[in-house]
Amino acid sequence: MMKIEYTGAMDPRLCKAVLGETIPKLAEADPDVIYLDADLMNCIGTAKWAAAHPDRAINCGIAEANMVGVACGLASAGFKPIVHTFGPFASRRCYDQLFLSGGYARNSITVIGTDPGVTATMNGGTHMPFEDVALYRAIPGSTVIDATDPNMLESVLRQCVDRPGVKYIRVGRKQYATVYAPGSETPIGKAVTLREGSDAVIFAAGIMVHEAMQAAQALEAEGISAAVVDLFTIKPLDAEAVVSWAQKTGAVVVAENHNRNGGLYDAVTQVLSEECPVPCRCVAVEDEFGEVGPQGYLQKRFGLTAEHIAQQTCAVLERKK
Amino acid sequence: MDEINVKKLRSFAVRIRMGTLEAIHSLGSGHLGGSLSIADVLAVLYGREMKVDPKNPGWPERDKLVCSKGHAGPAVYSTLANLGFIPYEELKTLNRPGTRLPSHCDRNKTPGVDMTTGSLGQGTSLAAGMALGDRLRGYSSRTFLIVGDGESNEGQVWEAFSFAAAKKLSNLVVLLDWNKRQLDGYTDDVLPMGDYVAKFNAFGFDTVKVDGNNVEELAKALERTRQGGDKPYAIILDTVKGAGIPEVAETVMNHSYTVDDDRFRRYMAGLEAQLQELEG
Ligand SMILES: Cc1ncc(C[n+]2csc(CCOP(=O)(O)OP(=O)(O)O)c2C)c(N)n1
Ligand SMILES: [Mg+2]
Numbered sequence: 121m122m123k124i125e126y127t128g129a130m131d132p133r134l135c136k137a138v139l140g141e142t143i144p145k146l147a148e149a150d151p152d153v154i155y156l157d158a159d160l161m162n163c164i165g166t167a168k169w170a171a172a173h174p175d176r177a178i179n180c181g182i183a184e185a186n187m188v189g190v191a192c193g194l195a196s197a198g199f200k201p202i203v204h205t206f207g208p209f210a211s212r213r214c215y216d217q218l219f220l221s222g223g224y225a226r227n228s229i230t231v232i233g234t235d236p237g238v239t240a241t242m243n244g245g246t247h248m249p250f251e252d253v254a255l256y257r258a259i260p261g262s263t264v265i266d267a268t269d270p271n272m273l274e275s276v277l278r279q280c281v282d283r284p285g286v287k288y289i290r291v292g293r294k295q296y297a298t299v300y301a302p303g304s305e306t307p308i309g310k311a312v313t314l315r316e317g318s319d320a321v322i323f324a325a326g327i328m329v330h331e332a333m334q335a336a337q338a339l340e341a342e343g344i345s346a347a348v349v350d351l352f353t354i355k356p357l358d359a360e361a362v363v364s365w366a367q368k369t370g371a372v373v374v375a376e377n378h379n380r381n382g383g384l385y386d387a388v389t390q391v392l393s394e395e396c397p398v399p400c401r402c403v404a405v406e407d408e409f410g411e412v413g414p415q416g417y418l419q420k421r422f423g424l425t426a427e428h429i430a431q432q433t434c435a436v437l438e439r440k441k
Numbered sequence: 442m443d444e445i446n447v448k449k450l451r452s453f454a455v456r457i458r459m460g461t462l463e464a465i466h467s468l469g470s471g472h473l474g475g476s477l478s479i480a481d482v483l484a485v486l487y488g489r490e491m492k493v494d495p496k497n498p499g500w501p502e503r504d505k506l507v508c509s510k511g512h513a514g515p516a517v518y519s520t521l522a523n524l525g526f527i528p529y530e531e532l533k534t535l536n537r538p539g540t541r542l543p544s545h546c547d548r549n550k551t552p553g554v555d556m557t558t559g560s561l562g563q564g565t566s567l568a569a570g571m572a573l574g575d576r577l578r579g580y581s582s583r584t585f586l587i588v589g590d591g592e593s594n595e596g597q598v599w600e601a602f603s604f605a606a607a608k609k610l611s612n613l614v615v616l617l618d619w620n621k622r623q624l625d626g627y628t629d630d631v632l633p634m635g636d637y638v639a640k641f642n643a644f645g646f647d648t649v650k651v652d653g654n655n656v657e658e659l660a661k662a663l664e665r666t667r668q669g670g671d672k673p674y675a676i677i678l679d680t681v682k683g684a685g686i687p688e689v690a691e692t693v694m695n696h697s698y699t700v701d702d703d704r705f706r707r708y709m710a711g712l713e714a715q716l717q718e719l720e721g
Contacts, residue, residue: 181594181632246559
């Protein structure tokens with residue numbers, strides 16, 4: 121079942137609550153599921169369950185590279201590790217371990233990197249990954265997901281458990297706008313059309329899906345018909361959907377909470393340059409480092425807003441003429 | 442041995458706590474516990490041990506501080522504000538849009554902050570490199586490195602310590618904030634690190650353990666590190682996470698802590714009373 125339920129309202133469930141409930145549920149349903157964290161259990165509400173289940177939840181301390189190595193060792197013994205830490209430490213800090221002990225050695229693990237991009241807010245630039253997608257995309261056989269809302273988060277986390285390869289889910293811990301109804305299944309690798317349109321298509325992921333929907337509404341008021349497609353699976357990309365929407369509309373905008381280098385924009389334009397070259401624009405971080413501040417400020421600071429998506433849509437339509 | 446003005450150092454530590462509280466209260470919450478545990482060592486470092494110049498924060502031959510547990514930024518900023526590196530009022534801009542005072546230390550933003558930290562573990566190697574650089578330049582400067590006990594879970598920390606001992610960096614002083622707690626609670630429950638004194642000695646350090654919330658013990662231990670030699674120094678700071686504000690110290694989960702107006706008033710009153718007792 122999948123039901124789109126977008127009104128622009130915020131979801132009452134925080135994503136950290138979803139993690140705190142879903143990880144124990146998955147472990148209870150499958151004795152091979154094992155959860156590892158690096159001193160951040162309290163940040164996603166798993167600490168209490170972990171204390172009661174020391175064989176199912178392993179606190180590795182603040183040692184992310186070791187944690188990933190241990191998880192990969194467990195995977196070789198048939199376990200299905202779910203690993204959590206903040207996004208930068210779940211990517212940069214343990215990259216060679218992810219790449220070799222995970223990808224190359226064919227040890228399958230699921231990694232959750234919380235607070236990607238501007239959702240790192242008050243933790244500031246050191247904690248604000250705009251490059252985690254790029255790193256994970258470069259691991260052969262990997263799966264890379266930027267979760268859209270809490271209901272999707274639950275669905276993709278379930279699907280990752282038995283999926284082979286190195287799987288990465290990036291998600292903020294706080295509030296997201298509801299896009300999918302509770303209980304929805306969002307199959308990994310399948311783009312979801314959230315809004316039909318004929319003049320241009322906006323491909324978005326993560327927090328930018330809500331911004332894209334807002335932008336499309338605003339554009340409609342100006343007589344521009346923009347489709348919105350949720351490309352939450354950045355890898356493997358739903359190339360068919362990307363090409364078909366590019367053909368239908370002839371103008372593409374990509375919106376992501378990530379550096380323009382190496383993320384969704386690269387993934388989409390790579391496909392289009394080979395299959396269907398059309399004018400493209402992006403709304404992404406313009407090769408900058410993060411900084412501290414509230415999310416609203418940071419979204420404006422880095423141009424990750426509905427207004428900017430609308431502007432870029434107009435710009436790409438100029439090119440299409 | 443220089444005379445130790447205990448009263449002056451204790452007052453400075455209280456003032457560092459006050460500024461830390463100001464900064465975190467202005468935002469409503471922040472990394473209070475780990476900031477408070479190092480207030481005393483910051484007071485002794487900047488009040489007595491380190492040669493620095495608030496008018497010339499980039500002076501190459503200064504002594505340097507790397508607060509590798511970068512989340513204790515508010516305590517560092519308060520120290521720098523008390524010394525005039527930055528205006529005191531600026532403490533209230535912590536984490537505000539465009540601020541020079543982000544939650545984690547940033548050498549490119551704050552005058553007087555010598556190194557960017559926040560990704561735990563990385564400050565240790567940076568400090569080793571800085572100490573080596575000073576030695577290669579022929580400077581008599583020293584580098585002081587504050588490391589969290591939770592932070593010492595990171596393997597990089599021990600790579601840096603091996604390096605520092607191998608290169609005989611006696612101009613490096615490691616201050617390990619043994620406050621027994623990290624984010625998920627007690628360090629002994631998360632990942633017990635064993636006997637730090639034995640560990641540092643085994644790694645080739647000149648090691649002592651002191652009451653890290655006692656300025657007099659700190660001053661004596663730091664004075665010993667002036668003598669050079671061929672080993673880096675380690676001082677294990679036996680501290681309390683949240684030291685100086687009893688209600689915070691008694692809260693086990695005080696890593697990130699809310700400071701509302703009521704708490705602010707009560708905690709500030711407590712600190713003012715401490716100051717009154719010291720300064721009359
Ligand atoms: C590499 C890395 N992993 C995780 C974190 C998140 N984090 C920030 S502070 C902290 C706990 C630190 O504990 P400790 O070093 O003991 O500091 P203190 O008790 O002095 O606050 C954690 C896990 C981080 N900043 N960097
Ligand atoms: Mg600690």
